Amino acid sequence: MSAQSDGSLLDHATQTIEVGSKSFAAAAKLFDPETRRGVLMLYAWCRHCDDVVDGQELGINHADAGSAQTPQEARRQLELLREQTRRAYAGEPMQDRAFAAFQDVARRHAIAPRYAYDHLAGFAMDVDEVRYETIEDTLRYCYHVAGVVGLMMASIMGAHDEATLDRACDLGLAFQLTNIARDIVEDARVGRCYLPAAWLREAGIPRDEIALERHRAALARLAARLVDHAEPYYDSALDGIAALPLRSAWAIASARNVYREIGIVVKRRGARAWDERAGTSKATKLWLLAKGGAGALSSRWARTGPRPAQLWRRPGAEPAASSGGRHAMHAAGA
Template structure:
C-alpha cells in the first residue's frame, strides 16, 4: 500500500445528503429488517450517517455475491468474474473518496460519511479485504482465522458505526468490534448450509475434523445433526463477544446506545432460536419475529439504563482483538489530509 496525501472534498450540502439518506433508508428497509428496526432509535443525524454507511456495505455485499439487496442471485454467465467485481468496488470507492460524483449513490453516501466523521480510510480497505478473502476462496484452518475474517466483514463495520456515534479510544472501539464479530458468527451459524452450497466454508477445518465432517458434508441432509452441532458451537462461541460488547454502551450517547443494545438483542436472538430448533433448522434461514424485535427494543432500554449506573469498572474477557494501530480520534482523515491506497 502506497501513501499519498491530498485535499479531501467537503461533506455534502444538506439537501443532497437528505436525498442520499432517503435512498439508503429504502435500501435498509428491503435488505436488513433487523438493522432497520434498530436504526429508528438513532438521533436523526446519526441515523442518516449509519444508514448511508450501511448502503455502501450492502452494495459491496451484493456486488461480490451477484445479488440485489441480498436476494435474486443473477446467473453466473451474466456476471463479471469475482476478482473483477472486487476490483470494481475498490476503484469506485477510491473514486468517490476523490470527489467523483458520477457514481452509484451508495459510494457517494460512503464518501460523505467518511468526510463528515473523519473515518480512517484504512477501515474501508480492511472491509474490502474481507471480500477479497471471499473472492479468493480462503479456507480457514483455525477459529482464529475465522475470527480474522469476521473482523474484516463485520467487526470493522462496528468500529466505523461507533465512530459515527461519537465513540473514541481503543476500549470503546474494541467493544464495537466485538459486537460486529458476534453478529458475523451468528450469520455463519445460520447460513452454514447456504454458504456451503456456494462453495464458502467459514467453519474452521479443525472444527469440521472434530465433528467428523468434510466440507462437502455440510450440504448433505443426512449429516444435519452434525451440522446443527457446528451451528450450536458457533452460537456458543459468539456469547462472550455479545457479553463484552455491552461494556461499550457506556461510551455512546443514550439514543445510540439504545439502538445498539436493540440490535444486540435482536441478532443474538437469531442464535438462540437457531439453538432451540437444532437439526430442524437445517437449510432454513432463521429470523427474528416482529414481536421479538419489539421486545428487544424494551430490553435494549434496560441494558442502556444499567450502563448509566456507576459501578466498579468491569474487565472484559480476553477475546480476539482487532489489529492494533494509532488510536482513532488522533488520526486525521478529513479536512485537508487523508491516506490513500
C-alpha cells in the same frame, strides 16, 4: 462533493436497509436523526459492495449458484470498488448513490480509510475462496466483513477511544458468528464455508457435504458451538454501550439483543435450524427493543471491567488500557 441530493441519498439508504436487514432496520430507528442518517448511509455502501462482488441486488439470488459471477469478474469488480473508494476519499464527484452516501458519511464522521479498505479485504477473502482452519481464522474473516463495520459505526457515534473501538469490533464479530451459524447450509450451497476446517474434521463432516441432510445433527452441534463462541463477544459489546450517547446505546443494545436471539433460535432448533431462515417475530423484536432501552439506561450507572484478555483482538489495535470503569466518552457526558 457528491452530485446526489441529500434527500435522495437518505431515501436510497433507508430502502436498502429495510430490504437488506430487517433486524438491524428496526434497531436503527432508535438512533437520533443525525446518527441514523450516517448509519443508514454506511449500511448502503456496505450492502452495495457486497452485492457488486457477488453479482446480486440487495442480496437477491444468493442461494442460486448459477447467478454468481466468475472469480475473474468478481476480482475486477472488487478492484473497481477499491478505486471508487480511493476517489471518494480524494473528494472526487460520486455518481453512484452508494458511494456518494459513503463519501458523505466518511468525510462527515472522519471514518479512517483503513477501515473501508479492511472491509473490502473481507470481500476479497470470499473471491479468493480463502479456507479457515481454526476459529481464529474464522474470526479474522469476521473482523473484515463485520468487526470493522462496528469500528466505522463507532466513528459515526463519536466514539474514537481504543477501549470503545474494541467493544464495537466485538459486537461485529458476534453478529457475524451468528450469521455464519444461521447461514451454514445456504452458504454451503454456493460453495462457501466459514466454519473452521478443524471443527468439521472433528465432527466427521466433509466440506463438500455440509448441506447434505445426513449431517444435520452433527452440523447442529457445530452451529451451537459457534453460537456459544459468540457469547463472550456479545458480553463484551454490552459492556461497551456505556460509552455511547443514550439513544445510540439504546439502538446498539437492541441490535445486540435481536442478533443474539437469532443465535439462540438456531441453537434451539438443532438439526432443523436450516428448514427455514432463523429470525425473530415482530413481537419478539419489540420486546428486545424495550429490553435494549432498559439496558441503555442501566449502563449510565454501570461500571465495566477491562475487556477479557482471551478474546480475539482486532489487527492494528493499540495495547489495551489496564484500568476498568467507565469509558472516556461516557465520562465526557455521553
